[in-house]
Amino acid sequence: MPDPTGFLTYGRRLPARRPVPVRITDWREVYPSADDGLIREQATRCMDCGVPFCHHGCPLGNRIPDWNDLVRTGNWAAAIEALHATNNFPEFTGRLCPAPCEAACVLSIGNRGAVTIKQVEVEIVNRAFDRDLVPPRPAAAATGKRVAVVGSGPAGLAAAQQLARVGHAVTVYERDDAIGGLLRYGIPDFKLEKEHIDRRLAQLAAEGVEFRTGVTVGVDVTAAQLRAEYDAVLLACGALAGRDTPTIPGRALRGIHQAMEHLVAANRAVASAAGDRSGGDTPAFVNPVDAAGKHVVIVGGGDTAADCLGVAHRQGALGVHQLDLYPRPPRERDETRDPWPTWPWILREYPAHEEGGERVFAVAVQEFVDDGTGQVRAVRIAEVTVEKRDGQRLVTVIPGTERELPADLVLLAIGFEGTEEQPLLEQFGITRNRRGVVDTDPDWQAAPGVFVAGDMHRGASLIVWAIAEGRAAAAAIHRYLGGSEQLPAPVTPSAQPLAVPAVR
Numbered sequence: 001m002p003d004p005t006g007f008l009t010y011g012r013r014l015p016a017r018r019p020v021p022v023r024i025t026d027w028r029e030v031y032p033s034a035d036d037g038l039i040r041e042q043a044t045r046c047m048d049c050g051v052p053f054c055h056h057g058c059p060l061g062n063r064i065p066d067w068n069d070l071v072r073t074g075n076w077a078a079a080i081e082a083l084h085a086t087n088n089f090p091e092f093t094g095r096l097c098p099a100p101c102e103a104a105c106v107l108s109i110g111n112r113g114a115v116t117i118k119q120v121e122v123e124i125v126n127r128a129f130d131r132d133l134v135p136p137r138p139a140a141a142a143t144g145k146r147v148a149v150v151g152s153g154p155a156g157l158a159a160a161q162q163l164a165r166v167g168h169a170v171t172v173y174e175r176d177d178a179i180g181g182l183l184r185y186g187i188p189d190f191k192l193e194k195e196h197i198d199r200r201l202a203q204l205a206a207e208g209v210e211f212r213t214g215v216t217v218g219v220d221v222t223a224a225q226l227r228a229e230y231d232a233v234l235l236a237c238g239a240l241a242g243r244d245t246p247t248i249p250g251r252a253l254r255g256i257h258q259a260m261e262h263l264v265a266a267n268r269a270v271a272s273a274a275g276d277r278s279g280g281d282t283p284a285f286v287n288p289v290d291a292a293g294k295h296v297v298i299v300g301g302g303d304t305a306a307d308c309l310g311v312a313h314r315q316g317a318l319g320v321h322q323l324d325l326y327p328r329p330p331r332e333r334d335e336t337r338d339p340w341p342t343w344p345w346i347l348r349e350y351p352a353h354e355e356g357g358e359r360v361f362a363v364a365v366q367e368f369v370d371d372g373t374g375q376v377r378a379v380r381i382a383e384v385t386v387e388k389r390d391g392q393r394l395v396t397v398i399p400g401t402e403r404e405l406p407a408d409l410v411l412l413a414i415g416f417e418g419t420e421e422q423p424l425l426e427q428f429g430i431t432r433n434r435r436g437v438v439d440t441d442p443d444w445q446a447a448p449g450v451f452v453a454g455d456m457h458r459g460a461s462l463i464v465w466a467i468a469e470g471r472a473a474a475a476a477i478h479r480y481l482g483g484s485e486q487l488p489a490p491v492t493p494s495a496q497p498l499a500v501p502a503v504r
Ligand SMILES: Cc1cc2nc3c(=O)[nH]c(=O)nc-3n(C[C@H](O)[C@H](O)[C@H](O)COP(=O)(O)OP(=O)(O)OC[C@H]3O[C@@H](n4cnc5c(N)ncnc54)[C@H](O)[C@@H]3O)c2cc1C
Pocket: 096, 097, 098, 150, 151, 152, 153, 154, 155, 156, 173, 174, 175, 176, 180, 181, 182, 183, 186, 187, 191, 215, 216, 217, 218, 236, 237, 238, 239, 240, 263, 303, 304, 307, 422, 424, 453, 454, 455, 456, 460, 461, 462, 463, 464, 466
């Protein structure tokens, strides 16, 4: 029985972040580990509601009140079991999830401060790894069936683990030189140190998952070869086609890059400096999109833009502006627009925003300005209003509001247009829909024996959704291969987040 008055005794508290002047000099994570006392206190705030809406907020259906209570009573070993029952990789979600569960927590009604669910989650898994409570769980017997997983992001890895644990021989193909998808080469180290990925990969390898890196399916290995060699194929290739601004004058100037070029290069540079796998014996990686000594303008107001901001400061940018087309959101939930327990439109302030830079809202780029040599020297912006009319976004420039921001480096972080067009699609006989992603039937198949999950199916989304889709697709593959037991399938292909349809 949880403490029914814990939330009255304690307020919401998070551990202190590392001081800004210290953390921008390195690439270590922003949050240090919290002490037991704080985490147990915070878990005590969970009142185990009769109907726990946090479950509905979490696409994985994490059993949040169960593990909160186990933490409250100090039973960390049982807590990790409860957490792993629904989530293969809580060390990723506990660090990186935007926590829709917290928006759905009953304590977030009336701004009492939701339970710090995500923090409790990461502390459980940190302690589990420290105490050797994350052993490999290999299957008792092999089924003799073989599955190829293409793409090693959280969707592919979750599916691979689920399938290996019931006895299928799983091979993960990845075109990069290291496993992890966006966890490895998109998300900066100050949000996720890469040792967390390696630690989990060691577990998967011990469970029998085979990894082949540097292999582009559709190029180095054909779809026909995979079909011949495997009984089922899961495609989890992500949604990495970056949106561009081809019509803005000056787009072709030097110094203008997609955000992902900047982030991937930064991650490679950090790995190389650490003598990691992408460095090793090879010469040190020279970053082609370094912000050191530059005025940086980031176009876009979302998570990817915030990651670029944190990277730019760590690289030594002279100054950073981050541009958002939309007006500054409110600090608190607007109950008439996004009633609890839906995901609210509020100002999201990430640790990167504490570190410097200026956020400029309700502006649109009018021109990238040439320095006379073909290199960008400034970005000309104007204030705008944005409205939705007949389902279309209408952006109107406010006359007389134009101005220039200095810019030697411009990073475009304006979203993704779906999964990349690549030979693998045609070879498997599948196409992208009008959103640029791949539709499946209710059983996650896009073609007979070819399953699709994660961002490649959903569009650019979140790690928690990728893991949920990977788990659900694994359950479908297991059924397809004649497996008798039912694997957990937390979501269906048509599942939607707990949110009011976008009105922006
Ligand atoms: C900069 C950035 C920051 C983010 N931060 C967060 C965050 O803080 N929290 C959060 O929840 N979500 C975040 N996300 C979103 C999250 O990373 C994705 O939703 C998630 O990684 C999707 O997982 P996935 O497995 O579907 O695909 P991905 O992680 O994209 O992995 C797909 C993999 O497939 C590989 N691949 C593609 N084609 C082939 C081929 N033909 N052959 C072999 N391999 C192939 C790719 O190389 C890639 O490694 C972020 C996204 C970005 C871009």
